[in-house]
Amino acid sequence: MLPSTTSRATVRSRRIQDELTRTFRPDDAVARALTAASMSLTVANGMFYAVSALLFTRSMGIDPITVGIGLTVAGAVGVLASLGAGFLADRVGALRLLIVCVLVQGLALASFAVADGVVAFVLIACLATGTRQAGGAARSALVARSFTGPTRIEMRARLHVVVNIGIGIGTCVAAGALLVDTDVAYRASVLVVGLLATSGAVPLVRLARRSVAVELVEPVLVVPVLVEPDGRARSEDHAALADGPPEGSGEAQPRGRSPFRDPAYLTMVGLTSVFGIHFGMQTVGLPLWIAGHTQAPTIMISVLLLVNTVLVALFQVRFSRRATSVVSAARTMTRACVVLALACGLYAAAALGNALLAVVLLLVAAIVHAAAELWGEAGSWTLSFDMADERTAGAYQGVSQTGQSIAMMAAPLLVTATAIAHGVAGWAALAVLFLLVAVGFVLGGRRWQQSTR
Template identity: 35%
Template structure:
């Protein structure tokens, strides 16, 4: 556990530092235009979505520890290779390599965590990993802000190399992780069983859309809302992000303590969705209010949002662990993250259209979207529980 958690923290620190300066590095050092950057990132996102499930299968087949180490080594090399990029084609290719390696790392790390941790501890382990991810990203963001003050190309290059170095350190740490036995597909069954599991794919699509949307509420929707006349100061953006980061770090593990089994995970996901819906309604209530009242309501909404977020994320992980067959944790983790990738494509235009196009009613529509989406967890997960692949025990039925 300590090895995985420390590797997660170090990687998150490097990622947070790089993301803070990535656009400036690509425009000033690499000399890429915003259009080139957008094309490269979009190509990478598509490659990541398409590769997550097959790469998860490889992690099951050849061992998640080996594939985790391979993934972070590739990422170290790919980020370092960005120093040689000065045109669109190499950037697109490297973006695809980074996205595919990241997809492999996610699937392999999920399978590794599932393999080395007892089933009863998997959810708490995943919660610890997310808590440390948020902490590492926050510390990395602070470190990445230093080059923004210096405003020099050398500083951007240093941050990029620091990010690459964190992957090398993570690879070294992962060599100390225990081995997880290679998994074989039951005789006569399909290899990529996750792609044939329509019920699980339905859950992955639903959860991916809700997760990506709640991530964009504070990161995209609220800034647009404040910038277009919400009668509240722009510094509330930083306040809400600090509340969110602190809440995830402090509450994520605690929230996972009482969730065990599919029924409990489902209840947690439903509650989380409904609570996030309430946060949208509180933001909408701030429309047309005085600056201090609108600001107060937005801060309250940020607190409500993070309470819903930690419940929804905990429920999501619990559902994945319960529904994935023991011999296919990697590819099911991959299919789950593919749903997240699809959600990342849909959520930004959805949130933007609601906030800018419908204003106050847009927030209410987003709230209704989360409430309805949360209610769908029940029928989707019950369908998935009834249709488990061969060799996987069916969870006990529940009336909830």
């Protein structure tokens, strides 16, 4: 029995090690560059999320209401930037655009260290948010152009894992500044944030240089996409493919369809954007709900975020493999919406019991909510890629990213106007909203499959 147990433990250990290697040190050049850049950016973002509120209010002396208004304005800029970046990526190249966005975002974040006053705050916030959202659209376009089939969705899943772990690390690092709790500590933190974010451009620049080197060594007019049996474009071809066909080849490229003339895609983006409200429910609604409407200790706010981070890191790649086509992705989104509605009911019930019951219900709700996120992310990635016209991948991913930006901007207001303002009735309204979105995915799934090119 002992040798068998040891053998199983060894196999399990190797499997975990292989999974970590494939996530954080992939063999593929594009995947490796995106992973390294994402880790730098998300650690920086985790630090920034932890100290930004105190930086704005205590160090910069801006009242909370003005901070909220300024961030809303910045969110609106982010919506426009997402849309424009998608179309720009098809013209200047997704990789080039992503490099610029990462550099400008890092410099903008670092400038908070020396900024004061409302005007400077709003301008920097708009620049940082706009470049972050534009970079997201460029990143999606780069993934769409560099990978094919199931590997494209797995790549997004692995990046999602990196994002969650990076934000968790950044939040822990920022704890030092929170403990010191001084103006100097907060300003020093955002300076580090800016430097970390800017360093995310280094692996992307290396990838761009490799792309130029490949084009110089093999000056072909059209680079063929060599695909492995599992649907993955070969690593050595990625550098040349990352920004599409070589410019100046003299060969006319077919014009792709505009996403604004694709009603099926726009409908899908609308539905997935409404589902995306759950992120605001998690980051804004739950802290207010736990602190103001339940008897659970406020430490549960951090506990629930930690539970979500761990579950996403462990299971996102596995869940992503279940959405392999438009039809299966639509079913996955339907499941995610129904499960999310159940989570709303559990969150509401947490206000009706004592502290122990509230803690138990909140933990169960967090697990259910994480399952909804895992299914929802996998389904939305597959739909956003597989329903898009590959010839205008940047424009399509820009529209998809714009929908997400709108959801992020609207979520705090919607959640506070429902669950926080009206309690159990508000949670019920949110649950009904998610169930209606589920119906939309049921009705749309088969039709979208027929419209896919």
